[in-house]
Amino acid sequence: MSRLIVISNRVAAATGGAAGSQGGLAVALTAALREYRGLWFGWSGExxxxxxxxxxxxxxxxxxxxTVDLEEQDVEEYYNGYANRTLWPLFHYRIDLAEYERGFAGGYQRTNERFAETVTPLIEPDDAVWVQDYHMIPLGAELRKRGCRNRIGFFLHTPWPPRRLLLTLPEASDLVSTMFAYDVIGFHTNEWLQSFVEFVVMECGGSFADGVLRLGERQIRLIVCPIGIDCEDFAALARSDEARDTCTQMRESANGRAMMVGVDRLDYSKGLEERFLGYERFLIENPEERKEVFLLQIAPPSRGTVESYQRIRSALEGLSGRINGAHADLDWVPIRYVNQGYSRGVLAGVYRAARMALVTPLRDGMNLVAKEFVAAQDPEDPGVLILSRFAGAAVQLTDALLVNPYSAEELSDAIRTALAMSREERIRRWRTMFDNIQREDVMWWRQRFTDTLLSSVPT
Structure with missing residues (x-):
């Protein structure tokens, strides 16, 4: 292989923003690309x-x-429309929020055709092409139409919905059939892989054996390949001057209280309302301990032009205000709610200062915040990870306190358990989780996927 060509909706390194503003996926892909003389192609955001x-x-x-610029209609139909108002809610089991518009589907297809037409001349015969995420499901098929015979892989960073949910998408079978242009498809968990297999077998007449899914004359190798972080790098970042200063600042501001931290994009899939309600349940049920803890919730806005995201921001502002109004005292506020992003160094310091992290999405493909929290901890006095069992990370991080985020009682119980947990147990749980994220890090993820892609027979 001469190069790795990564294709994704956005290209973080071209945004001009600080590295710390990049999401976990952007950081992971950047690390992977440094290993190759590669190229990252996508929309400029302009x-x-x-x-x-x-x-x-x-x-x-x-x-x-x-990078390429898109027309305003492309952005509205492909990105704001089909990607974020149709596929995103559907893939996160929120069919009540999914909008099925023919204009969205048409714009999604048109924009993927434009991406394919633009990137094809950049692909050399020996390159391996790695397409990322739900924005570009049909891209592989469009590359094939333009004569691309390279090995092409696709990785889905979200869950794949159960068959009966996917059937609510009018063009579900057509969309899935385009995915047989890929040689390899990767999922974070076996649950998502099996959901994909069930749809193809039950709805399209495919067959599955030994990790290979067949439909007609085409076949795809399917793999479970949970994405990791650069564990050593993030652990070192937590020891940096920026992180140490932040850690000191946060502990001083805590004034002896235990800090819980949540760091999430402002998104309905993250379970933020349910998290606040679970914390409120703790405050009500544990009046003697309520002033011993507070929640710092960092929630940078995302997709602000989409109505459902405007609603979640409004709901959280109202909920945090109500909880603070009902429970705060002169010297204590239960929720510190912040609507802005911070650098990775600052976040590493926040994680290290926290007694526990609340990572409680209602549904999540992976969730790298959970892994970053573990990597940032002091080995001699680590914090406790409270993790939704519906996050992909729960399959690996089984020594977290796993909770059902829909249950306020479970969240309340987990907070109380974390506060009472001995240092010995915290260290034991942390060590097992750290060993996992160190072993199955971003380089392991990249190597596992690209090894499978390179061993496949190109179309």
Missing amino acids: VTDEFTGQITFHREDGVTTA
């Missing part, structure tokens, strides 16, 4: 009056990126 396919190349921190 809008143009007319799509021309003009590519902007940029090299930063060892990664070459190639």
